[in-house]
Amino acid sequence: MLLRLPLLLLLLLPLLLLLLLLLLLQLLLLLLLLLLLLLLLLLLLLLLLLLLLLLLLLLLLLLQQQLLLLLLLLLLLLQLLLLLLLLLLLFLLRFLPFLLLTH
Numbered sequence: 001m002l003l004r005l006p007l008l009l010l011l012l013l014p015l016l017l018l019l020l021l022l023l024l025l026q027l028l029l030l031l032l033l034l035l036l037l038l039l040l041l042l043l044l045l046l047l048l049l050l051l052l053l054l055l056l057l058l059l060l061l062l063l064q065q066q067l068l069l070l071l072l073l074l075l076l077l078l079q080l081l082l083l084l085l086l087l088l089l090l091f092l093l094r095f096l097p098f099l100l101l102t103h
Contacts, residue, residue: 040091047084054080 054077061070 040087044084044087047080047087051077051080051084 054073058070058073058077061073
C-alpha cells in the first residue's frame with residue numbers, strides 16, 4: 001500500500017499541474033477582459049469629453065452666428081452621438097448575457 005501511494009501521487013501530479021495551469025490561464029483571461037473593459041470605459045469617457053467640448057464650441061459659434069461652421073459642428077456632434085450609442089450597444093451586447101446569467 002505504501003508503494004502505491006507515491007505512484008498514485010506521481011500519476012496525479014501532471015493532472016494537478018494541468019489544472020493549475022488552466023486556473024492561471026483563466027485568471028489571465030479575466031484580467032485581460034477587465035483591462036479591455038477599462039479601456040472601453042476610458043474611450044467612453046474621452047468621447048463624452050469630446051462631446052462636451054463640441055457642445056461648448058457649438059454654443060460659441062451660435063453666439064457668433066456662423067451658420068456653416070455651426071452646421072458642420074452639428075453634423076460632427078451627431079456622428080459622435082451615434083458612435084457613443086454604438087459603443088454602448090456593443091458593450092450591452094457583449095456583457096448583457098453575462099449580467100443576466102449572474103443575477
